Amino acid sequence: MSRPELVAPPEIYYGDTEASKYTQNTRIQQIQAEMTYRAMELLNIPEGETAFLLDIGCGSGLSGEILDEEGHIWAGVDVSPSMLEIALEREVEGDLFLQDIGQGFGFRPGSFDGAISISVLQWLLNAETSHPTSSPPHRLTRFFTTLHSALKNPSRAILQFYPTSDDQIQLITSIAQKAGFGGGIVVDYPNSKKARKVFLCLFVGGGGGQQVPQGLADEGGDERVQFERRRDRETKRKKSAKSKHTQDKDWVLKKKDLYRKRGKEGVPRDSKYTARTRKPVF
Amino acid sequence: MVRLITHNLLACHAKGCTSNNFPLQLKDVQLEQREAEFNPDFLRRFMPKLDWGALVDTARQLGDDSLPLEQPEMFDDDFLRKLHHVLLEVSVEEGAMVCPNCSHIYPISNGIPNMLLAENEIG
Numbered sequence: 001m002s003r004p005e006l007v008a009p010p011e012i013y014y015g016d017t018e019a020s021k022y023t024q025n026t027r028i029q030q031i032q033a034e035m036t037y038r039a040m041e042l043l044n045i046p047e048g049e050t051a052f053l054l055d056i057g058c059g060s061g062l063s064g065e066i067l068d069e070e071g072h073i074w075a076g077v078d079v080s081p082s083m084l085e086i087a088l089e090r091e092v093e094g095d096l097f098l099q100d101i102g103q104g105f106g107f108r109p110g111s112f113d114g115a116i117s118i119s120v121l122q123w124l125l126n127a128e129t130s131h132p133t134s135s136p137p138h139r140l141t142r143f144f145t146t147l148h149s150a151l152k153n154p155s156r157a158i159l160q161f162y163p164t165s166d167d168q169i170q171l172i173t174s175i176a177q178k179a180g181f182g183g184g185i186v187v188d189y190p191n192s193k194k195a196r197k198v199f200l201c202l203f204v205g206g207g208g209g210q211q212v213p214q215g216l217a218d219e220g221g222d223e224r225v226q227f228e229r230r231r232d233r234e235t236k237r238k239k240s241a242k243s244k245h246t247q248d249k250d251w252v253l254k255k256k257d258l259y260r261k262r263g264k265e266g267v268p269r270d271s272k273y274t275a276r277t278r279k280p281v282f
Numbered sequence: 283m284v285r286l287i288t289h290n291l292l293a294c295h296a297k298g299c300t301s302n303n304f305p306l307q308l309k310d311v312q313l314e315q316r317e318a319e320f321n322p323d324f325l326r327r328f329m330p331k332l333d334w335g336a337l338v339d340t341a342r343q344l345g346d347d348s349l350p351l352e353q354p355e356m357f358d359d360d361f362l363r364k365l366h367h368v369l370l371e372v373s374v375e376e377g378a379m380v381c382p383n384c385s386h387i388y389p390i391s392n393g394i395p396n397m398l399l400a401e402n403e404i405g
Binding site: 049050052073075079084085088093095096097098099100103104105106107108110111131133134146152 | 283284285287288291292293294295303304318321323324328331333370373392393394395396397398399401404405
């Protein structure tokens with residue numbers, strides 16, 4: 001399956017059908033929710049404090065709903081009108097903007113207490129036209145510089161994205177650094193193909209006192225595909241059920257002895273063939 | 283919905299438009315009121331970020347003159363409730379925002395402002 005960002009620009013790819021599919025798919029919902037909770041954890045806002053946050057690429061408000069739940073006030077931007085329409089239908093609490101993040105934000109300096117972005121940044125890595133303002137480095141520069149000024153000092157921005165190569169990570173981090181951000185990349189479950197998640201953790205200010213958080217290790221029991229655990233459990237049960245039937249020679253001899261003592265008829269006599277292992281069927 | 287809390291943070295971001303680009307003027311607006319949870323701590327922390335003059339001007343344009351012209355020194359409960367109403371419970375559903383400097387028009391429909399720029403306006 002090819003990556004959606006290679007198919008068409010986001011405002012076209014997420015048309016009416018794709019937008020409703022995206023929002024109704026429970027697996028996508030679950031993954032988005034998990035990543036949003038993780039991003040909130042990395043954002044490190046003091047417990048119980050209501051913050052004013054920016055949701056970059058809010059889409060249909062899957063992540064915004066979680067911000068609502070956590071009691072934060074937020075504004076969201078997205079470039080796909082269909083996605084925003086669904087967000088309106090779902091009646092999320094935040095203010096929504098139809099905006100291309102590659103064109104930069106118009107927010108006044110120090111507006112937001114933090115920013116999150118779930119599965120968005122990879123969309124900035126493709127040029128749609130040959131105009132100089134459409135080149136990925138230009139759009140990334142514009143995005144990061146305006147984002148940096150829109151955040152208060154000190155604060156954090158957590159951006160989860162799907163890079164295809166290390167070059168892309170390199171490009172994104174170097175432009176973010178030039179824009180004035182500190183921080184770096186956090187990789188959760190680095191050795192898992194499915195659960196691996198890349199978070200770009202950016203810090204504004206703080207005088208270098210902020211440490212890049214640790215990525216989660218691979219014991220992510222909860223990060224599995226639905227029903228995978230049930231399948232594991234069932235295969236294990238099947239295996240153990242099978243192994244109950246094959247017993248060793250001592251056990252067979254003991255049983256036969258017992259039957260003879262009880263006076264059961266027709267117990268086969270013991271020989272060198274008793275309880276021998278048979279050839280595999282195949 | 284464009285609540286005044288976000289309107290107060292929004293400046294024009296077109297190419298070369300760097301001064302006198304705030305606040306965006308609201309035109310032909312349709313308003314809607316919806317209730318929101320009152321959170322005095324959040325408002326107190328948000329006060330330094332607000333541009334008080336712009337907020338009061340915009341609120342008066344929209345026909346709400348409950349806020350004093352000068353930012354008060356002390357925030358009592360009554361004042362915070364008024365502020366809460368203006369910031370978080372009034373939202374613009376239809377209309378447009380116009381930049382006072384370059385007169386770029388950002389249309390608002392269904393409560394969502396269209397902030398997209400044409401190719402030649404991107405900074």
